[in-house]
Amino acid sequence: MLRVHDWDRVWRTLPLIFLGVATLVAVSDSPAPPRDRAVTVALAAAAAAWHWWMVLAHPHWPERAPAPMAIYFAVFAVLAWVLFSRHPVYGLLVLACFPAAFATLPGWYAYLGVAATALIGVGGPSALLGVENSWSVTSALIGGALAAFIGWSIRALEAEVERRHAANRALESANQALENSNRALESANLRLARLGEENAELQGRLLAAARQTGVAGERGRLAREIHDTVAQGLAGIVTQLEAAEEAANDAEAVRRRLAVARSLARESLTEVRRSLDDLRPGPLAETRLPEALSELVSGWSAANELPATLTVTGTARLLHPEVEVVVYRAVQEALANVARHAEAGKTGVTLSYMEDVVVTDIRDDGVGFTPSETGRSETGDSGAGSGGFGLTAMRQRVVRLAGNVEVESAPGQGTAISVTIPAIPAAAERETP
Template sequence: MSGQTPEPWNAKRGQHPFLLVTVVPYALLAALVVFKVIVERSAGDDSPLVDLALCGVAAGWTLLMFTLRPAWWERPLIMGVFFTGLVAITAILVARDPAFGLFTPASYIYAFTVLRWPWRLPGVAAVAVVAGVAQASDVPKTTALGLTISAIIVVVNIVMMCVTAWFLQLAEQEREQRLQALAELSRTNRLLEATLAENAGLHAQLLAQAREAGVLDERRRMAREIHDTLAQGLTGIITQLQAAEQMHDVPAPWHRPFEAVKTLARESLVEARRSVDALRPEPLETARLSDALTDVAGRWSALHGLAVQVTTTGTVRPMPPETEFALLRTAQEALANVARHAHATRVGVTLSYLEHEVALDVRDDGRGFDLAGLETGASRPPSHGGGFGLTIMRQRVEGLSGSLRVESEPGAGTGISACVPILPAGSPA
């Protein structure tokens, strides 16, 4: 409970707490001054003058130490000095005239507003002693019973006000806990909204990937159908015609129809194979993967004004279309992330044909990001579009039994390596 800061009353000008600490004490003093002047004026001695002077001291002390110094209101040490001085002046007034016990509510007000816990408790107790002494002023102190009654009055004041201070402190704690709970709930709601937005984005990416995969599957199915039916049938026709020519002499009248049939079959076979090739993902329609990467890098460089060095190592050999497609899309996504976030001056793309796998590396010398945040999920990589791009790349590569590795450090660039296994040349499918 210690260390609680009193409310910044200077932030609440015109509200009830502000008026309570700046108006009520002066109003009480003014009423007491009027009382002394009207009721005791007939006494004819200097006592009212001394009391009035002490009231002026109390007003001046409050004015100089509190009312005119809003910047001091949140400084515990200065407020402690102010409160101690005010209680001392009040005690002197009560000692001179118990009627000044009516001024103790002002001290209570400052005890509850400017003192921090747990100092508020002894402050309230000190004011309660002064108030109890004023209340017991009419009780005779010459007998044991009178002293006992006076002590009981003081103790009752102390207990009542300290219990009140304790419950008010509990209420403040409960209010603070509610505010913290509301702040935590608000933060959780914001995180939930961000998570929902992230999930919506990922869902959209997954739908796009699913549609893309469905189109690719359909293209592959059609390519297989053309290859297994039309292309194979046309190849068989050409083979049979060539075998017939080798087994028998073709009569002269048949030479032209035979040649026409073979030419038509060969042209149809070429067209069927062209259709099969056309069903491969663009820009793999007319190029190998290495050439397609060079073409993609060239178009990216022309768009962003940053040269990309494309390197191919190892022995180039054929791969399944889905492998080429996954690696090409990985390179495109990595280059897109470089353009969006990396602020790089150099970019390199390397395609490596290894013994049992093919590897694609895209590296830049940009600002990079903290991999620890990526691994723990505490943050998203700033250089990879909030993490969606990495997720899609990883799913695409791992769908081919491959692996995706990310290397990055803040200020040290980023490297993305995708490895996909491929069958050795000549192995059966």
């Protein structure tokens, strides 16, 4: 771990200071010949260069590269021992080895360096064998222990300081993050204020568009209702009157046709009134869908003198009123198209209650048509699937309930219409389209 404290830098510089002072004293005070003093200066220079290169020139090595630092301390300790043996003043350099051990050696290796320094202080390993130097040995051991304790205390203090610095850095980071969050919150508030202004303007536009859409939707609804009631009723009345005209010589047939026309006119009038009041179709007002379709199919069969059957599969259940209205109108429209265009001999209607959907199939054995031909399924030239506005209105009703309409037909092979609508239960709250 790289140390950055001022006292740590002092420790690393301290051996050079002690070495320089000891060398000045040794050179100026030594009675040795110039050659010996030159050797001493050379050894001191070597120690200074070695310490500078291994510690000061490479500050990242201490406590990060154990092997180079172990080599450094061993060589430096040997040089200190040699210089101490040449002149006692180099005891200062030996003393500087104590802090150098903690400044350069990692972990517990520092205590080995302290022990080695204490050994040098008593004159080397050979001094331990002399009984007459027992006091020096004891003093060295006490000094080494004291140096080890001081070094351990300083390292513990350094660890605590570093821990606090780390906590301060974390706190500063948290404060900076909080400031960034506050700035982001202020920016978000400004954006929300701008969005609120834009939403207010957009809401005004949407209200205007909703009013226009409502008008268009109401017009479409009235158009579909008029088609399903007045148009089909008038078409049925015209058909009965034409049949009565053709049977003018048969008074009974004429009376029967006129009675049917009168009944259709009354039913159409009732449906117009209900449509204007936006009520359910008359047959569904007081009865369930299967019974209403049964009356519709049997009445259509009697009016057009064509065989028609209704088949109900699955478990019949009460559905959302809008679902039943769409199913009823789809069957009504398909049967009207059969009567006008199909030239069919028989017609079948199937109402299938499934788990998630309700499916209605209307099939006839009439002349059929080609659905792929442009406009054939929308212009009304044959079959249950034709009928101009009728099929368009049917599709619109079904699609608004997330359903779909499929038409299958071919010339001479009849026509089949399949209407699939989600089986929304009567209890479901759903806004009426």
